[in-house]
Amino acid sequence: MKSCQYKLLILFICIVGSQSVLAQVVDTLCVSDPTGDYHVDGWPGSTFEWIVPDGQITRGSGSDSISVTWNSTPGTYPISVVETSANGCIGDTQYAQVLIIDPPNLQISGPKRVCEGDTAQLTASGGIDYVWNTGDTGAVVTINPTTSQTYSVVSNTKCGNDATNYGITVKPKPVFSIEINGKKFICEGEQTQIVASGDATEYFWSSLGWGSRQKVTKNGTYEVTAYLDGCEAFDSVTVGECRNLIPYNTFTPDGDGINDKFEIDKIEYYPNALVEIYNRWGDVIYKSTGYSNPWDGTWNGTPLPVGAYYYVIDPKDERAEKISGYINLIRR
Known part of the structure; x- marks a missing residue:
């Protein structure tokens, strides 16, 4: 009588990987207390290899939950984890970042003087989130002041709060007028004079040069820029073409x-x-x-x-x- 022998083949299929992926930035810590806890949901029996190049794992090494004490220098630091199942299957590496911040120390940069009617930009730094007294949010705000005034910004973080002010002086633009001192319409071979006058300290004609008075021998439009204490204003005058009878x-x-x-x-x-x-x-x-x-x-x-x-x-x-x-x- 023949006997039958059977071999049992056991096939393991690797299905492994953290069931929840770490977010891009998973934690924000203060330099005064740079310790954080991190967790991933893995499969039962798995082990976890955490990679923390800029910190020290103080609890839970090899498990799905760890505590890390980070470098106390402000910055953004990487953290990653790889899961290995009980059957030896290795999952994909999951990556995230941890942000270490100082308490806010706000500063505002930008021009201290703005010419009337002009816009300018103020930039806040030293915080994370910014709220301006204009109602704007974000580090950069565009202003168009009509009078001298003070702008303020606040930043509230888990590491503290701060606020600062920034004064802007609004300077007047030059006020001036242009006249044609002579013929308003000239023919070939004729000339006339155009004159800018007002409270400006300097005048520049785009096609004629510097000076408040200019002699012109051709009809056309002449543009002038007036300057006063760093502010400028523009105007133009047209000398017409004559049509003599x-x-x-x-x-x-x-x-x-x-x-x-x-x-x-x-x-x-x-x-x-x-x-x-x-x-x-x-x-x-x-x-x-x-x-x-x-x-x-x-x-x-x-x-x-x-x-x-x-x-x-x-x-x-x-x-x-x-x-x-x-x-x-x-x-x-």
């Missing part, structure tokens, strides 16, 4: 459609211009506001004789000057 000196009202009327170049820019024409005896033979109906050499519908006639043209606009002269009427 150019009357023709001769016309031939003979009905051939060529040069039949007294033409004035650029008169279309001046709809309110007053045009008057006189004969040799001083009689007004033509008068018009605007020049939509140019003079055709007649007076009350009657053709006038050849000769020189005196005109006066007032553009009623500062872009051009009032002019006068003679127009020759010629008939062929």
Whole structure:
């Protein structure tokens, strides 16, 4: 009779790993008492290897709960743990950090003087969480003071509380104005003067240089920066392009459609211009506001004789000057 032999195969499947992962920062301690307790939930029968390079395990080495006394220098320190099951399976390393802090010793940095209307940033340091008297939170606050005032910040931590103040002086910006001292509209070859005046100590024109008074020979917009005790203000002035009237000196009202009327170049820019024409005896033979109906050499519908006639043209606009002269009427 044959006997049967059986072999029993026992298969172990490793399922191991801490059932709860350590958080990124698991503890915040004070330099005056840098001792903390740490725990992970593992499997029954497991052992735990804790790695604490900047501290000393004072209780529970090899277990799922330990106590550590840390380096008393403020900083962020790593802590990690590896679980090994009763069957010898090794889990993933779990990492975390411990923060060691001083009691808050607050300081505020930033400008001590701010120009009226400008913004500035104040930065708090020496704490962890910050609350400003403006209602803002965080280390950095943006301010826009209208008067000189004091800003304060507080920080409350498990290692103590602190508060500090910071005074800001608001300085006025320069007040000034710009005038054109001369022609407000210039033609090619002409010049005028622009002048900045006020309580500023210095003036800088972006295209002209330093000085309150500048001579300009081109039309355009000129920008100036005024300075007073570290504060600045800006303004600009525009010198316009002139459009001087150019009357023709001769016309031939003979009905051939060529040069039949007294033409004035650029008169279309001046709809309110007053045009008057006189004969040799001083009689007004033509008068018009605007020049939509140019003079055709007649007076009350009657053709006038050849000769020189005196005109006066007032553009009623500062872009051009009032002019006068003679127009020759010629008939062929």
